[in-house]
Amino acid sequence: MTASIVVPALSARSVSVRLGDALIVDSVDLDVPSGQITALVGPNGAGKSTLFDCLSGALPAESGSIRLDGRDVTRSSPDQRSRLGIARTFQHVSVFPTLTVEENLRVGAEHRENLQLLRALFRGRRADEPRTPEIVESVMQRLGLLGLRHERAQGLETSTMRLVEIGRALCTRPKVLMLDEPASGLDDAESDRLRALLLELASEGLAILLVEHDLTLVGEVAQHLCALDHGQVLASGRSAELLALPDLVSLIGGTRSRRAAR
Amino acid sequence: MTVTLNLALAGLGIGAVAALAGLGLLVTYRATGVFNVAFGAIAVFAAYVNWALAVRNHWPVGFAALFTIGLLCPVLGFVLDRFVFRSLRLRNAGPAESIVASLGVFVLLIGGVTILWGRQTRLDAPSLVPRRTLRLGGDVVVRLDVVVDVAIVLILLLALLVLERTRVGMLARAVVENRALAELTGVRADRVSSLAWALGATLAGLAGILIAPLVRLDPFGLTLAVLETMAVVVIARLTRPLWVVGSALALGVAQSEVTRLHLPGALGAVVSALGTNLFVVALIAVLLIVRRLEDAQRPDAGSTVGLATRGDLPTPRYWWLPATTVLAVPLLFSRESLVTAQRVPALAIIFVSIVLVTGYAGQLSLGQAGFAGLGALITAKLANGSMPFAGQIPSLVALVLAVVSAALLGFVIGWPAIRRRGLFLALATFAIAAVASKFVFDQPYFTNGISVPTLTGFRSARMFYLLELMCLGIALLAVQNHHRGRLGRSLQAVRDDERGALACGVNVRRLRVWTFAVSSGLAALGGALLSVSDRSFDATAFDPIIGLIWFAAVVVFGIDSATSALLGAALIVFLDSVHSDISSIVIGVAAVTVGFLPGGLLYTVRRVAVRLTNNVVGAEFAGRRAAVAGEPSLRLSPAGREIARRLR
Numbered sequence: 001m002t003a004s005i006v007v008p009a010l011s012a013r014s015v016s017v018r019l020g021d022a023l024i025v026d027s028v029d030l031d032v033p034s035g036q037i038t039a040l041v042g043p044n045g046a047g048k049s050t051l052f053d054c055l056s057g058a059l060p061a062e063s064g065s066i067r068l069d070g071r072d073v074t075r076s077s078p079d080q081r082s083r084l085g086i087a088r089t090f091q092h093v094s095v096f097p098t099l100t101v102e103e104n105l106r107v108g109a110e111h112r113e114n115l116q117l118l119r120a121l122f123r124g125r126r127a128d129e130p131r132t133p134e135i136v137e138s139v140m141q142r143l144g145l146l147g148l149r150h151e152r153a154q155g156l157e158t159s160t161m162r163l164v165e166i167g168r169a170l171c172t173r174p175k176v177l178m179l180d181e182p183a184s185g186l187d188d189a190e191s192d193r194l195r196a197l198l199l200e201l202a203s204e205g206l207a208i209l210l211v212e213h214d215l216t217l218v219g220e221v222a223q224h225l226c227a228l229d230h231g232q233v234l235a236s237g238r239s240a241e242l243l244a245l246p247d248l249v250s251l252i253g254g255t256r257s258r259r260a261a262r
Numbered sequence: 263m264t265v266t267l268n269l270a271l272a273g274l275g276i277g278a279v280a281a282l283a284g285l286g287l288l289v290t291y292r293a294t295g296v297f298n299v300a301f302g303a304i305a306v307f308a309a310y311v312n313w314a315l316a317v318r319n320h321w322p323v324g325f326a327a328l329f330t331i332g333l334l335c336p337v338l339g340f341v342l343d344r345f346v347f348r349s350l351r352l353r354n355a356g357p358a359e360s361i362v363a364s365l366g367v368f369v370l371l372i373g374g375v376t377i378l379w380g381r382q383t384r385l386d387a388p389s390l391v392p393r394r395t396l397r398l399g400g401d402v403v404v405r406l407d408v409v410v411d412v413a414i415v416l417i418l419l420l421a422l423l424v425l426e427r428t429r430v431g432m433l434a435r436a437v438v439e440n441r442a443l444a445e446l447t448g449v450r451a452d453r454v455s456s457l458a459w460a461l462g463a464t465l466a467g468l469a470g471i472l473i474a475p476l477v478r479l480d481p482f483g484l485t486l487a488v489l490e491t492m493a494v495v496v497i498a499r500l501t502r503p504l505w506v507v508g509s510a511l512a513l514g515v516a517q518s519e520v521t522r523l524h525l526p527g528a529l530g531a532v533v534s535a536l537g538t539n540l541f542v543v544a545l546i547a548v549l550l551i552v553r554r555l556e557d558a559q560r561p562d563a564g565s566t567v568g569l570a571t572r573g574d575l576p577t578p579r580y581w582w583l584p585a586t587t588v589l590a591v592p593l594l595f596s597r598e599s600l601v602t603a604q605r606v607p608a609l610a611i612i613f614v615s616i617v618l619v620t621g622y623a624g625q626l627s628l629g630q631a632g633f634a635g636l637g638a639l640i641t642a643k644l645a646n647g648s649m650p651f652a653g654q655i656p657s658l659v660a661l662v663l664a665v666v667s668a669a670l671l672g673f674v675i676g677w678p679a680i681r682r683r684g685l686f687l688a689l690a691t692f693a694i695a696a697v698a699s700k701f702v703f704d705q706p707y708f709t710n711g712i713s714v715p716t717l718t719g720f721r722s723a724r725m726f727y728l729l730e731l732m733c734l735g736i737a738l739l740a741v742q743n744h745h746r747g748r749l750g751r752s753l754q755a756v757r758d759d760e761r762g763a764l765a766c767g768v769n770v771r772r773l774r775v776w777t778f779a780v781s782s783g784l785a786a787l788g789g790a791l792l793s794v795s796d797r798s799f800d801a802t803a804f805d806p807i808i809g810l811i812w813f814a815a816v817v818v819f820g821i822d823s824a825t826s827a828l829l830g831a832a833l834i835v836f837l838d839s840v841h842s843d844i845s846s847i848v849i850g851v852a853a854v855t856v857g858f859l860p861g862g863l864l865y866t867v868r869r870v871a872v873r874l875t876n877n878v879v880g881a882e883f884a885g886r887r888a889a890v891a892g893e894p895s896l897r898l899s900p901a902g903r904e905i906a907r908r909l910r
Contacts, residue, residue, distance in 0.1 A: 056765065082767035094765075096758035099751065107755045110748050111767035165762075172767055 009034045009207035010055065010086065010176045015064035017047075017054045017231075024050040026231040027064060031224075032176055037198060037208040039218040039239060041252050042228035048211045049091055051228070052180055055209075056088045057081045069175060083112060087174035089165045091181050091211075097154035101145055104153055104164050105136045108171035135171055143167045143197075158185040166197075176207045183214050195221055215252070219243050227252055269518045276490075277514020278415055280541065283469045284494040284506040285418040290462030291500060292425055294455055295438035296347060296360045297685055299810070300367035302491065304463050305470025307371045308335055309387060309479055310379055312471045316388040323388045331467045339463030342367060343456045349857030351441060351455070358626055358817075359856055361688065365814040366853020372807075373847045375481045387474035415507055418465070422503045434458050489696055489806075492689060493545035513541050531707035539700045546697050549690035550678040578868070585828045589731060593724065600723045604795035605835045607730035611737045611788030613816050613827035618741045619781035620813070621822035622750070624757030625680070625774060626688035630785040631809025632695030633668050635703050637786025638714070638793035638804065640664035645715035657715040665787045672782025676775045695806040703801035712799045730791055734828075737784050741824055744777065753777065811846055818852040820862025829864065 008031035017025040025047045032038045040048050053059040055066060057078035066074045073081050087108075096104050109132045140146050143163050148156070153164055162182060169177055179198075183191045191214075198221050202208055212218050218225065218239060225239035227248060234251070235242055242248055283305065290298045298304075308330050315326035346363050425431035436444040437451045437458075445451050493513070498505035517540035523533050536543065592603035612634050619627045640649070641664040647654030655663065679690045702708050720729040744750055755763040756770050764770055793799050802808075815834060820826030837845035852863060859866045 058761065058764070078761075078764040079767050079769050082765055088765050090761065090765075094759050094762040096755045096762060098758055099754055103751055103754075106748075107751050107763070107768065108766045111752070111769075168762075168766060 008032055009069060010209070011067050012051075012055060013065050013067075015051070015054060015066060016062045017050050017059055018062045019050065019059075023062075024231050025054060028228070028231070028233055030055075030226055030233075030236070032207045032209045033224070034175070034207045035202055035205045036224060037202050037210060037222045038224040038226065039210045039212055039222035040226050040228065041212065041215070041218060042234070043252060046228040047231040048228055049180060050231075052088070052178060052209075052211055056086055056178060079111075082172055082174075085173075085175035086178065087169035087172045087176070088178040089162070089169055089180055089182060091184075093158060093161045093165055093185075095153040095156075095161050095164050095168070098152060100150050100152050101156075101164055101167075102136060102140065102149040105139055105145075105167050105171045106132065108168035109135045109139075109173075112173060135173065139167045139170050142170075159187070159190045162186065170201075174206065176209065177201065178209045180211045181213065182210070183212060183217055191217065215243065215249065265522070266519070269522065270515045273515035273518025274511060275514070276517065277511035279469070279473050280490040280494050280514060281415050281507045281510035282418065282472065283466075283491040284498070284510055285415065285422065285503060286462065286465035286469055287491050287495050288498065288500065288503060288506060289418070289422060289425060289465060290458070291495075292422075293431075293434040293438065293458035294343075294347070294462060296364060297500075298364050298462065298466075299361060300364045300371060301462070301466050303368040303371040304335070304338065304466035305473065306479075306481060307338075307375055307470070308467030309470035309474035310375050310481075313384060313387050313474065313479060314379065317386055323390065326388070327390055327471055330471060331464055335464040335467035336460040338467075339460035340456050342463065343459035346854045346857065347455075347459070348452065353857070353860070358620075358684075361626065361685075362814055362817040362853055363856050365810055366818075366850045366856065369811055369814060369846050369850030369853060372481050373843055373850055377843060377847075379481075381481060383478045383480040385478055387479040389475035390471065419503055419507070421461075421465075430454075489545065489693075490541040492693075493541040493548075496545055496686070496689060497548055509544070513544055516540055528707055531705045532701060535701050535705060539697075542693060542696050542700055546690070546693040549682060549686060549693055550675075553681075581825060585825050588829060588832045589734070592727060597723050600727060601795070602835065602839045604723065604727055604730060605792060605838075606832050607727070607734040608788050608791035608795055609835060610828045610831035611734055611791065612785050612812060613788075613819075613831050614734075614737050614741050614824050615781040615784035615788065616813060616816040617821060617824050617827045618744055618784065619777055620816070622741070622744050622753050622757075623774060623777040623781075624753070625778065626684060627691040627778070627781065628688050628810055628813050629691030629693075629695035629806070630781070630812060631789075631804045631806055632698035633672060633782040633785035634789025634792065634809075635698055635801070635804025636671065637664045637668050637789035638799055639702065639709070639712070640667055640786070641790040642712050642714045642793065642799055646713060648712070657717045658719070660715070661717065661787070661790050664790055665783045668786030669779045669783030673775060673779040676778035676782070680771060680774045680778060692806060692810070695809050699801070699804065699806050703804055709799060709801060714793050714797060714799055717794060726795070730795075733787055733791060737787065738824055740780060740784070744780070745824075811849060814853045815849045818849055818856060818859070818863055820864045823862070823864060826862055826864040 010030075010032040012028060012030040014027035014029060015025060016023060016027050028047075028051060030038075030040075030051070040051065042048050050059060054061050057073075057076055057080070061074055064074070065072055068081070068084055068086060071084070073084060073086075076084065096107065099107065140149060143166065145160075145163060145167060148160065153161060156164065162185065166179070166182065169179075182198075183194055186194060195217060198208060198210075202221075210218070210222060222239045224237070225242045226236040227234040227242065229251065235245075235248060283301070287298065287301050290296070290301060311334060312326050312330045315321045315329065316323050319326075321329075346367060347360060350360050350363060425434065433444070433449050433454050434457070436447075436449060437454045441451050444454075490510075490513075494506045494510040497509040517537060520533065520540060521537035523537075524530065525533050589607065592600050592606070595603060612630055615633075616627065616630055619625055619630075641657070641660050643649040644652060644655045644660035644663055645657040675694055679687065679694070682690050717726065717729065720726045744753060752763070752768050752773060755766065755768060756773060760770060789804065792803070796803065815830055816827055819830030819833075834845045834849070837848060852859070861869070
C-alpha cells in the first residue's frame with residue numbers, strides 16, 4: 001500500500017455536544033476524506049444525528065473543533081458552512097413544498113455567495129449569476145428531474161423528494177456532502193440508483209458522509225466506517241474490516257436490506 | 263414611610279389584577295393551545311354586560327355578576343370553540359391563523375360594545391366588593407377588593423394545579439399537544455376543548471368584572487390592560503404560574519412607586535409614562551433581551567405556512583385590472599370624495615408592508631401601527647422645524663427622511679426582535695407599537711401643537727392623490743421584488759423550511775432583518791401619507807389596537823397577495839366613509855370565519871370562481887399534471903366511481 005497522505009475535507013477533533021444536561025456526543029474524532037465515502041453507523045440514540053447537526057452547524061459544539069479544508073468552522077453558522085462547502089440532507093426529508101423542483105434547486109445554487117440584497121432589490125431577476133441556471137440544469141439532468149422541473153415539491157413521492165433534496169445539496173457545489181439516511185423510504189431499484197450516484201459523486205472527488213441503517217448499502221459504498229454508541233466512537237477504520245466483525249455488526253444493530261436477505 | 267407603604271399596597275392591587283388576568287390567559291393557552299388575544303376583549307364585554315345589567319337595568323349587583331360569569335361567559339366560550347376555533351383545529355391551521363381568529367373575536371366584541379353602549383368612559387362600574395378600606399394600624403390603608411383579588415389569585419393557582427396534575431387537566435393538555443393522537447386513545451377532543459374554552463371565557467369574565475371598578479370602563483382602555491397581562495405571561499414564558507403572580511405583584515408595586523418621581527422635560531414625560539406603563543417596558547425588555555424564550559413553545563408555533571397560497575391557482579390574465587380601476591376612479595370624483603379616497607393609497611401602503619413582512623417573509627408582525635405613527639410624527643416635526651437639532655426642512659424631504667429613519671429604527675429593533683419566533687415575535691412587535699404609542703404618541707411633550715404640513719407642490723387634492731399613487735407604485739415595486747427572483751425564492755424557502763434554507767446557505771437572519779426594516783419604512787410612508795390626508799396627527803389613529811385590526815384585515819383579504827391588500831384598503835375606506843364602525847365589524851366577521859377561508863377572501867372567491875366556470879380547464883390542468891408525472895389516465899371501476907361521486 002502506497003503511503004499517500006489523505007487530507008480530510010472535513011475533520012472533527014474531540015467534538016462534544018450537550019443537549020440540556022445530557023452529553024449526547026462525547027469527544028468524537030471523525031475524518032471525512034475527499035473522493036471517498038464515510039459512513040456513520042450505530043444503534044438508535046447513539047448520537048449520529050446530533051453529531052451530524054453539529055457538523056453542519058445546526059447545533060453548537062460544546063468543545064472540540066471542526067475543520068473544513070483546514071479552515072476552522074467550529075463557530076460558523078449553518079449558512080456560512082453551506083457557503084464554505086458543507087451541504088447536507090435531513091433525516092425527515094426537507095424540501096421547500098411551495099417551490100417547484102427547479103426553484104428548490106435554484107435556492108441551493110444561488111447562495112454560494114452571500115445574498116447581495118441591494119443588488120437583488122434593484123435588479124430583481126437579473127441578480128442571478130450566469131452560472132446558476134447551468135448548475136441547476138446539469139444537476140436536474142443527472143438526477144433525472146428534468147421532467148418534473150415545474151412540479152411543486154409538495155405533491156411529490158418521498159423518493160422523488162429525497163432526490164430533490166440531494167439535488168438541492170449538490171447545487172450548492174459542496175466539498176462535503178452529508179446525507180442523513182438517504183435510503184430510507186426508497187425501494188430496491190431506487191436504492192440501487194442511489195448507490196450508483198453516490199459512487200459516481202465520490203469518484204469525482206466529493207467527500208461524502210453518510211448516516212445509514214442499511215449495512216448492506218454501507219458495505220457496498222463506504223470505504224470508511226465510524227461506529228458510534230452512547231455518543232462515543234466505538235470503532236473507526238476501513239469499512240470492509242469493521243463489517244467483518246460480527247460483534248460490532250450486532251451491536252450496531254443495523255438492518256440488512258431485503259436484497260441481502262435473499 | 264407611610265406613603266411608600268400605601269403606594270405599595272395600591273400597586274399590589276394593580277399587580278393582583280394583572281396576575282389574575284395573566285393566570286387566566288395562561289390557563290386558556292395551556293388548555294386550548296390558542297394565545298387568546300381576545301382574552302381582554304372578553305373581559306371588557308363581560309364587564310360591560312355586568313354594568314348594563316346592574317346599572318341600567320337595576321339588577322342586584324351579585325345577581326348580574328352571577329348571570330354574566332356563570333351563564334353568559336361559559337356559553338360565549340362554548341360558541342367560540344364550536345364556531346370559530348373548531349374549524350381551524352380540524353384543518354390543522356397554524357397558530358398564526360388562530361391569532362387572527364382571536365383577533366376577529368376581539369374586534370367583534372369591542373365593536374359590539376361600542377355599538378351597544380358607545381365609546382364614552384364609564385366610571386360607575388359596579389363593584390362586587392364593598393368599596394371599603396381596611397386600616398392596618400396607623401395610616402396604612404388597604405382596599406377590601408385588593409384582598410379579594412389576592413384570594414382569587416390563589417383560587418386560580420389551584421385551577422392551574424388541577425390542569426397540571428389531574429386527569430382532566432392531562433386530557434386537555436393532550437388534546438392541545440396532538441389532537442389526532444388524543445382522539446385515537448379515546449379522548450373526546452371536541453368536548454375537552456369546549457370545556458377549556460368555556461372555562462377560559464369564564465376566567466376572563468371574572469377578571470373583567472373585578473377590574474372594571476378599579477379602573478375606568480371604556481372599550482379600549484380596559485383592553486389594553488391585556489398588555490399588562492401579556493407582560494407577566496411572557497415573563498413566565500407561558501408556562502410558570504408562580505412567575506406570573508410574582509412578576510405581576512413586583513411590577514405593580516414598582517410601577518406605583520415610580521409615580522413619586524417628578525422630573526422636568528422629556529425625561530419627566532418618560533418617567534411619568536413609566537408610572538402607568540412599567541408592564542409594557544418589562545414586556546419589551548424581556549422580549550428583546552432575554553435569550554432562549556422559545557424553549558417552552560411548541561416547535562410549529564407561529565408557522566405561517568398555512569397562510570401561503572402561491573401558485574395554487576393560475577394567475578388570471580387581467581389580475582391587475584380591478585385594483586387599477588379602484589385606484590384610478592377617484593380621480594374622477596369631486597374634490598370632497600377625492601379627499602376621502604386619499605386614505606386608500608396610504609392605507610394600501612401600510613397593508614402592503616404587512617404583506618411583505620408576514621405574507622412573504624413569514625414573520626408575524628403586529629406592530630405596523632407603531633412605525634406608521636412614527637412616520638407621521640417625524641414627517642410633521644421635521645417639516646414644522648420642531649424636531650430638536652434640525653431646522654425646518656422642506657416637507658417632501660421630511661417625508662423621505664421619516665421613511666428612512668423608520669427603516670433604520672426597524673433595523674435596530676429588528677436585530678434583537680428577529681431572534682424571536684412566531685408568537686413571541688408577534689408579541690415583541692406588538693410591544694414595540696405599544697411603547698411607541700404610550701411613550702411617544704400619547705405624551706403631550708412630543709405631540710402637543712403638532713400641525714401636519716401639506717406637501718409642497720402637491721397641495722391640491724388631485725396632485726396629492728397622484729403623489730400617493732406614485733408612492734404606492736414604488737412600494738408595490740419594492741414588495742414585488744421580494745416575491746420574485748432570487749430574493750423571492752429565498753424568502754419563500756425560509757418560510758417553507760428554515761433548516762433547509764440555512765443548509766442551502768441562505769443568510770436567514772439578515773434576510774429577516776432586511777424585510778423587517780423595509781416593511782417598517784413602508785409602514786412609515788403609509789402612516790405619513792395617512793396623517794397628511796387626514797390633515798392632523800391623531801394618536802388614536804396609530805393605537806396598537808388599530809394595528810391589530812390592520813393585521814387581521816390583511817390576513818382576511820389574503821396575506822400573501824399585494825392585490826388583495828390593495829382592494830382591502832379600498833373596501834375599508836369605503837365602509838368607513840359610510841359609517842365609522844362598519845369596517846371593523848366586517849373585518850371581525852371575516853376574521854372569525856378565517857377557518858373557512860384558507861388563503862383569504864379574494865383567494866377563496868377566485869377558487870370558487872375557477873371551480874364554477876371551467877371544470878374543463880381544471881380537467882385539462884389535471885391531465886397535464888398526470889402526463890408530466892407519467893401516470894396512466896385514471897380508469898375507475900363501478901365501486902371507484904361510486905366513491906368518487908361521494909367524495910365530490
